Amino acid sequence: IFPAEKIHMIPYPYHPLELGDKEKARKNLKLRTDEKIVFSFGFRPADIVSVLPALKDIANEYPLRYVIIANPESDVGELREAKENYDFIDLQVRPLSIGELYTYLHASDALLIHRESSQKYKAVVSSSVCQVLGAGCPILFHESNYIELLGDEIIKYRDFEDMKAKLIDLFNSRFDLNKIQSFLEEHKAERTAEKYLLLFESLIGENR
Numbered sequence: 001i002f003p004a005e006k007i008h009m010i011p012y013p014y015h016p017l018e019l020g021d022k023e024k025a026r027k028n029l030k031l032r033t034d035e036k037i038v039f040s041f042g043f044r045p046a047d048i049v050s051v052l053p054a055l056k057d058i059a060n061e062y063p064l065r066y067v068i069i070a071n072p073e074s075d076v077g078e079l080r081e082a083k084e085n086y087d088f089i090d091l092q093v094r095p096l097s098i099g100e101l102y103t104y105l106h107a108s109d110a111l112l113i114h115r116e117s118s119q120k121y122k123a124v125v126s127s128s129v130c131q132v133l134g135a136g137c138p139i140l141f142h143e144s145n146y147i148e149l150l151g152d153e154i155i156k157y158r159d160f161e162d163m164k165a166k167l168i169d170l171f172n173s174r175f176d177l178n179k180i181q182s183f184l185e186e187h188k189a190e191r192t193a194e195k196y197l198l199l200f201e202s203l204i205g206e207n208r
Helices: 022-029 045-050 052-059 077-085 098-107 127-135 160-172 178-186 189-206
Strands: 036-042 064-070 089-093 110-113 139-142 155-157
Touching: 022 098, 036 098, 045 052, 045 064, 045 077, 052 064, 052 160, 077 089, 098 127, 110 127, 110 160, 127 139, 127 178, 139 160, 155 160
Parallel strands: 036 064, 036 110, 064 089, 110 139, 139 155
Antiparallel strands: none
8 A cells, every 4th residue: 555645646648539520431431321320349249238138229219220340359259149139230340440440430429338347456447438539429338437537528327228318318419529628638648748747757856
């Protein structure tokens, strides 16, 4: 255990704001413009499978497309089976460059991340949020210790019913980018680097 004066918390840097045109992005990706698109990506297929029954309820009310790009090194067996039962799934298993990732985010109505709290570590952050918040796509994230230090720059949901309600709200109203823009201005990489420099300078000064 370290004394408080020895502990320094410096925020994780975020990708800068990089907005795109939704209609153009969908055209480039050959996605329909008359559907509501929810997007997920990454290593955790089991987390994705758990949200499917709730999304099916939404698909009964809205023309829904759930675009999933799974990492080829992850176990996608459950997802492939689920695709047979949920016709709104668009599943791809392949690597995704940061440029492609941002194009999918620009094309989407929401990025959905369902992740339970880490039981192994008490202090965790979501590197995904740091990587993709700059796209300006609304991020719908399950309440967990991964996002306990984040505020209303993302949208948090308690359970699947809350997730459905908040996703429908996104479908029916324009998302306010101001909160994302102000957050990214405060957490841009240059500010983070400056905080590290100030910390190193103070530590060097103490040792002289």
